[in-house]
Amino acid sequence: MDKMHRCTNPSCRRNFLPNPRVKNQRYCNRKDCQRVRKTLWQREKMANDPDYKATQRDCRKRWLKQNPDYWREYRIRNPQYTEHNRLLQKKRDRKRRLDNLAKMDALERVSRLESGTYYLMPEGVDLAKMDALNHRFILIPTT
Numbered sequence: 001m002d003k004m005h006r007c008t009n010p011s012c013r014r015n016f017l018p019n020p021r022v023k024n025q026r027y028c029n030r031k032d033c034q035r036v037r038k039t040l041w042q043r044e045k046m047a048n049d050p051d052y053k054a055t056q057r058d059c060r061k062r063w064l065k066q067n068p069d070y071w072r073e074y075r076i077r078n079p080q081y082t083e084h085n086r087l088l089q090k091k092r093d094r095k096r097r098l099d100n101l102a103k104m105d106a107l108e109r110v111s112r113l114e115s116g117t118y119y120l121m122p123e124g125v126d127l128a129k130m131d132a133l134n135h136r137f138i139l140i141p142t143t
């Protein structure tokens with residue numbers, strides 16, 4: 001009887017009878033396991049074989065050139081993808097706006113300070129105890 005192999009795919013781990021024509025078969029012939037095998041093989045190839053990587057890139061470029069509507073049609077076929085991206089963008093825009101507002105606000109507050117003598121005090125200090133803290137700082141406008 002032929003020796004059973006155990007599938008390398010961690011989510012499978014089934015025992016299978018290897019195809020005698022395949023040397024060192026590590027994955028069973030289930031679709032998922034073959035896909036995992038192929039993906040890993042490609043990843044390995046992309047990382048270690050510059051020629052393969054270049055070929056793949058050219059291939060992809062050529063394919064996109066021949067299918068210029070692919071992304072447009074993809075977005076039409078997958079409205080939830082577009083919506084998801086739109087929401088992400090909206091979130092990024094909002095964050096940027098808020099960041100800018102905060103920056104402007106801080107800048108405005110600094111620029112509104114008149115020159116003169118100021119007390120520098122730690123936040124949350126009791127105003128009544130203020131004369132104990134007689135570190136004064138003079139602000140001189142640079143303009």
Ligand SMILES: [Zn+2]
Nearest residue numbers: 007012028033
């Ligand atoms: Zn398997």
